Amino acid sequence: MDYVYGPGRNHLFVPGPVNIPEPVIRAMNRNNEDYRSPAVPALTKTLLEDVKKIFKTTSGTPFLIPTTGTGAWESALTNTLSPGDRIVSFLIGQFSLLWIDQQQRLKFDVDVIESEWGQGANLDILAMKLAADRAHTIKAICIVHNETATGVTNNLSAVRNLLDEYRHPALLLVDGVSSICALDFRMDEWGVDVALTGSQKALSLPTGMGIICASPKALEASKMAKSVRVFFDWNDYLKFYKLGTYWPYTPSIQLLYGLRAALDLIFEEGLDNVIARHGRLGKATRLAVEAWGLKNCTQKEEWFSDTVTAVVVPPYIDSAEVVRRAWKRYNLSLGLGLNKVAGKVFRIGHLGNLNELQLLGCLSGVEMILKDLGCPVKLGSGVAAAAAYLQNTIPMIPSRI
Amino acid sequence: MDYVYGPGRNHLFVPGPVNIPEPVIRAMNRNNEDYRSPAVPALTKTLLEDVKKIFKTTSGTPFLIPTTGTGAWESALTNTLSPGDRIVSFLIGQFSLLWIDQQQRLKFDVDVIESEWGQGANLDILAMKLAADRAHTIKAICIVHNETATGVTNNLSAVRNLLDEYRHPALLLVDGVSSICALDFRMDEWGVDVALTGSQKALSLPTGMGIICASPKALEASKMAKSVRVFFDWNDYLKFYKLGTYWPYTPSIQLLYGLRAALDLIFEEGLDNVIARHGRLGKATRLAVEAWGLKNCTQKEEWFSDTVTAVVVPPYIDSAEVVRRAWKRYNLSLGLGLNKVAGKVFRIGHLGNLNELQLLGCLSGVEMILKDLGCPVKLGSGVAAAAAYLQNTIPMIPSRI
Amino acid sequence: MDYVYGPGRNHLFVPGPVNIPEPVIRAMNRNNEDYRSPAVPALTKTLLEDVKKIFKTTSGTPFLIPTTGTGAWESALTNTLSPGDRIVSFLIGQFSLLWIDQQQRLKFDVDVIESEWGQGANLDILAMKLAADRAHTIKAICIVHNETATGVTNNLSAVRNLLDEYRHPALLLVDGVSSICALDFRMDEWGVDVALTGSQKALSLPTGMGIICASPKALEASKMAKSVRVFFDWNDYLKFYKLGTYWPYTPSIQLLYGLRAALDLIFEEGLDNVIARHGRLGKATRLAVEAWGLKNCTQKEEWFSDTVTAVVVPPYIDSAEVVRRAWKRYNLSLGLGLNKVAGKVFRIGHLGNLNELQLLGCLSGVEMILKDLGCPVKLGSGVAAAAAYLQNTIPMIPSRI
């Protein structure tokens, strides 16, 4: 059933789905269970409590919905807004584009602020719009924390500051799909109203669980929101929360135990240590790209992403060929360039349960591929640059000191 | 992480999620993969082709959506209908009730035909409605093939015959959650327009995949359907089918490989043999219930379900106590009575990857529990009745002859 | 790779290898590790400490050898005895026979005390031999605690009493392969010098670990024992115990983690509760056999085994056909009759991680098979007899109360 066996491990460096740690694979290696027995609610209770920590919220209400990031988006929007509502949304890459497409199809009045791909959200225009919106017609700001297509991280704290500055009551809805559990994210501090991620990203689980967290203000808004919704309706969950049985429909038993194991590993490492590790991996990758003489798709340092790096290839190379060759010759999985940057960039995902030597193996592979394709990269140059930084910064593994 | 360990296997006899066969657990015991590599589309292609066989359709188009049965319902409705559309829906138990609730919340004009719980769909009333509907205001008939709450199987062939008799063009939407892969189901022959099931039912996988199959007529309807939908929109799938990459958003790699293994097992056994096995298990269960002197919640033989049996307990017993005791003392998981039949029935699920000795172990447990609770059941009586039937009907295991 | 797939679970009722609990399968689902890293010794230390508890010894020294029960036998003999040493050994069935064969091939002077198969060790003859052996020429008594071929449990306490009565210094070597972790076994109290079991028996692990425990007297004897040995030499282990690295050669990482999980489950249930559970399963099985009108191969109640029951079939039936049919039609694995009782008995193993409903499922299968083969067994009779006893004795599962 493995149609495409290659010797050794697959080096999985797409920005999701990411590597699942062995203890999590183990935890999910199990038969189904009756989700109405006392065991599953007892487990669920711990999950709902603990999952709030990865959002850095104490006041939020989490929902673990059997869906993907796309479904989580829909859940965030339909529970808080009504058709026709004006929302401001930033278009900076393929995933923000897809979210905007969803917003439009869900019949919201989407006010798009577009940036060049490779740039972050244009907050100056947001400021203008907020300033102009005395009537508070803007009901929500929708922003992707980390645009996975271009490797751009937006400044959420600055968005919050603008809202506060203009005393604007718009909801702040954040796609944290490729950020939460990897980048610094502070739901309560930044006044985020809905934040969401998917299990297959930095949590390092299989796909299948959309994880959404709603602020008290968002819950309040959900009472008025007129968008039609059933499967994604938070209210069905809230009813079962009250009953203590938690699930309006059947959850994946395996993902529940997997989430338990994933959270345990994150807390054992320490969430801030996890974030610091992503910081190291991101920086090391960027140093390698620089050493190769290539450009980062991300145009300014303030937007550099610690979970994904989009590398611009020279014009005489098709970046899709980098990805194909990685897979066909080196058992390495890289991310394609999407849409506007198709053929121009390939992406190195460096998020989730990953360590430095894995990354260095990947970088050495990228060097060989670039050389395969005629790019005058000096073998070892990127690895050396990354290693020089890492060798100074990698901490001892706490459990092994 | 197993909060409630008990020695030996858990005897899982809820009507879903059901026992996962070992080869399927094995197939899913794996790391994530890049779903944009050539491997996953190659696998997906075989799945889309083979999954049609469990619907007995050649003209249908399947969708494997990362959701549950509730989401599959929503997908069936929103892709084929527009708000305000009149649909006829049968209310015969908790799951048909939940579907009707969804239909109403999705803003359809639901014409409910209600039966007493324990009875099947009232087709006489349907006939009258069809006869009266010269203007074809009825856009769809929604029917649950097998009502999991009461163990009632509806006669889909008769529904088709009525539609044909009255030359009525209404779509036929079927919830096959607890029937497909277990009961005789013939999408093409019966002219079903949308059929759906969930991975955790007779397919014997974990929860997380809604499996929907649409007839050409349903696909045609989807072009006109005005219900708002994004995550559940078939069109997004169809676009990617054409591209040959298949997935508009990230699928669960584990469920894809699991589905491959599950289908392989079903085809190895033979789908008709699988259905015959469910026939044996259902009949054996009913014989046991009869031997115990208890009543089946299902009121007539024509509605008897081969996937779930709802057993009516004597009035002096709380059926929830049967379920609690099963779990607490015998490591046996039974289904609760729901809503109108709460406290009055408990349910034995006998679907999915299950064999006769497993069922007999369950039945012997039920006998002890009933005795525990003061019900004058003769120990061994139900097992004897079931075994007398099974001993005459169990075939040799083909691979072992 | 499953050449002989049958639907549903295999009902594994051979007296070894036995069912592995899911948490143990999970614990072993892992990659290899460097056994010279600090992690493996840390784990090993806990195992060596905790494994003593299943022998009920505080003074014994355990050895976890990558071998089977046959290898564990060889380890027990060659470390404590010298070629030519006189040993007294009881022949009561196939496994004691095989051990005696090994003893003879290892060049010991084996004084065999034979009983009819179905009887226990003849302790009267032992008493005579001990009484006569004023010169202490007998160096060891070798006894199988539970003869797996006939379902006979010997009285070890009585053996110890005889040795004490005659103040005889012979070593007491005990094969506890199908007893330890299932039957009452008290190494220290009974003055057992070497006790041994295999991982695939009541510990409910895969095959591959021979578990041996040596008393201080046995360790002392090992210094003088002249039997040639290398792989099985305890001394190589003791050297590495002192170094704190524990392993003279590579252990199975998977079995080490599996043993950790298996011990954890046993301690969670409570060793005495585990033994009581085996008592229930054994008694229930014997009641069923009686209800069927069949004979237990074990001739007297004092020898009844709570881990395996050898059932004598009527003369017109070939017991091997019972076993074949069980597997071919019912996905049930029973034990064959061996050697002298081949064709005459089949065996029901009821040891390891097993609960009551699993056993009742098995018993209902046996009833059908016997009927298949023309034996006038009343269906349900054995199950009823077993259930009548079990319904009065099964305790609540402690973690679920």
Added chain:
Amino acid sequence: MDYVYGPGRNHLFVPGPVNIPEPVIRAMNRNNEDYRSPAVPALTKTLLEDVKKIFKTTSGTPFLIPTTGTGAWESALTNTLSPGDRIVSFLIGQFSLLWIDQQQRLKFDVDVIESEWGQGANLDILAMKLAADRAHTIKAICIVHNETATGVTNNLSAVRNLLDEYRHPALLLVDGVSSICALDFRMDEWGVDVALTGSQKALSLPTGMGIICASPKALEASKMAKSVRVFFDWNDYLKFYKLGTYWPYTPSIQLLYGLRAALDLIFEEGLDNVIARHGRLGKATRLAVEAWGLKNCTQKEEWFSDTVTAVVVPPYIDSAEVVRRAWKRYNLSLGLGLNKVAGKVFRIGHLGNLNELQLLGCLSGVEMILKDLGCPVKLGSGVAAAAAYLQNTIPMIPSRI
């Protein structure tokens, strides 16, 4: 239960146990089975036939013994030789030393030919001994194909040539523990009489199976061999081979299915491609060592090993500190220097299911560690040297072309 969790994969580069491929882990993720059912012999038959291919023999008889390499050694010796027999054995490192120790304890008359550690077997002395041995007092030549402690591969073909040249009938016993399935090994062509390996080496399984292959001449010798043996006696296996039940005692079901999967992967890749891959990994490692300015413990190119490289550290560094630091900081497992070379060398195992990017990740880790410890290694230098070679030699993955 993971006492020493570190984020990301463990980089396992000890020369055994090695990385288990995911499909093999999956194949072993299973419950026990009755090994006396028809299924296990059917599986075993294919294993015994196919395992001969990894020895490149058609005339040999394989034995799959539940033991480790140490037990496989004992099996090879005791089945072919009698106490007092003169054998010639080469001492070139820790593992040949341990084998010689075993030979002596098994009471053979061991004629040791010693080389400096880092050199191969001294065949000149062997030639002299053979020349002098007109009386054929030498009964066997024992040689380690690949000395795992020093990374030295002996020339077996040359040994065979000498035996032929002197028409000497001595048996040729070969420890292939770290060579078979990784280095070129030709049992029939080289007239090897007993060859052996362990499951946890290049076969990439867990520890627990000693795999021995005996030539017809070795089987003949076993009829006369007077060494005492029971557990390791080939004759017990041969009896059961004739019966078609194959197993004199319980095998590990999991390892049997694991071996099936491991062989399937090896044959899919192609045994000669597997060997070529090891050739690439070995060469790449040596190029890195050279680029670092360090010495290979192996003194001449003719002895270079493609499965393990022992790297000599500068005198001011303790090689054990390299290993400790690898594990504590980089989640990298390297091999210690043993005995005479303790503190002086560390070892990189590059055998089993491993690919080039994994190795490059390891090499980049070694560079950082060496720098950590004050060794003036240029970061990236070894990786660059290895990559320059690999980039020219890695083939496309056949299944992905």
